[in-house]
Amino acid sequence: MSDHDYKPKSKVGQWFNDRLPLLTLANHLTDYPTPKNLNYWWTFGGILTFCLITQIITGLTLAMHYIAHADMAFESVEHIMRDVNYGWLIRYIHANGASMFFLAVYIHIFRSLFYGSYKSPREIIWILGIVIYLLMMAAAFMGYVLPWGQMSFWGATVITNLFSAIPLVGEGIVTWLWGGYSVDNPTLTRFFTLHYLIPFLILGLVVLHIWALHVPGNNNPVGIDIKKPSKDTVPFHPYIVIKDGFALLMFMIVFAFFVFYTPNILGHADNYIEANPMVTPAHIVPEWYLLPFYAILRSVPDKLLGVVAMLSAILILAALPWLDTSKIRSAVFRPLYKQFYWILVADVLILGYVGAMPAEGLYLLIARVATAYYFLHFLVILPVLGFKERTLPVPLSITEPILGGSPNLAAARHRESKIK
């Protein structure tokens, strides 16, 4: 990168940049050499930044009208919906924005899984991403508690009770989290405080995530190291900016569809009933984006082990760069991994489905099989595959197969050899 050579054109710019090199940073971000073959799966980083900013802005405006008190929270949310100018719009954007955020983050994560973006030298980017994902779940969970509806209250009760599974100190921790002997006003006020704080922590981590990304540069669909800048790269601006912008526009259409046409489809009707500590709703189901982990929790018949399994299912991702022993990044050149990848996608979708269903009979059996397979994928299949799999020849550069007449020469060669 030629950042160090950058010199602002104007005298004032030079004077300023010598004292605070913001213009150098702006120049780095503009000229940042990006692989020229990035497909639309790579646009979700930008989309996620948009989601975070949207949540922060709508959240700030909601906080101007919301009252974090057990007696007034539910009413103040209804006040936002009915009385506050455009309150309904802001709240629906914020509520659906959480779902859109998770939709985008899941695509972003599965993009990494397919193209091996978590592998050396990008492990720190990946781990920062997992920390962001954990914080997102914490923020989403606490945010869901704030309207103080039935699902808010009982969701908070069930999730905080997960800590009671810890031997000896569990009960003490739960009381400490609640600030009482049940979920009540002290719980609500601290959740509001943390819900307000976490997005800014995420913002800080996003800066580190991008910083760590800009050290080795982007991975790409071919998954090879490329020279930068070279024939294989294009400057971030305008090429990637325009592509990201177009993808964002498409994403916003989906977003707007939910906000304007079915703003409550992703929520639960029970949450429009005010919290009642005497009655538990018949079916407690978390938001859709937590369902796979909920299914894992319920598939283990023991309380402590269920919680351990659920947490491991998330934390195992942090170890992924070392569990995947293959030197080849992209699944394009890993015929076996590609199949296991899609099985994993199906497995997670199945877990999500059974997570929404009652934990009994066939659903429970499916949840158990799917949970076992989830861990099998990461703990057995990935480490073994790295040694056993016969990978396809990888091109020397992004440009090479294109000049060779095929967008994926190596794959074409492979197919030819099979025919012969």
Added chain:
Amino acid sequence: MSDKKPKRREFLFTATTAVGAVGAAAVVWPMVDQMNPDASVKALASTEVDVSSVKPGNTITVLWRGKPVFIRRRTKEEIEEARSVKMEELIHPEKDEDRAKNPEWLVMVGVCTHLGCVPLNDKGDYNGWFCPCHGSHYDTSGRIRKGPAPWNMEVPKYEFVNANTIKIG
């Protein structure tokens, strides 16, 4: 330690670090402890309930420390069912005699010991309670019989102030 005498500077480093650590801990503890139940929450620690209107086979639910407490006036059959169970069959063995000193009255915190939902009355495979969240079945003594909950529903400290009034807490 070697026979070399520690230097003045090393001593100062260690002493400063130790004092600093103690100071930091002294500041951290109030920050942590402020989240524990406060004086006003603790002050609500007991509740008196008039149970004169409860008929046999009925349950009333009262709020104690923000949690529901079930007070059930059990029928003869229920008492018999609860007392005839063998200890070996129980996940968390407790005698019904210990859980309900006065066999007619069962007083317990109506919170599932799995993840804190409120179980439903007169439901489940053991004619007691059933938790809708993750399917735990409790018997007529509030003991866990089937499902993911690890313990029986908790019996709080309570006493009969007079024939019609129970004081919980």
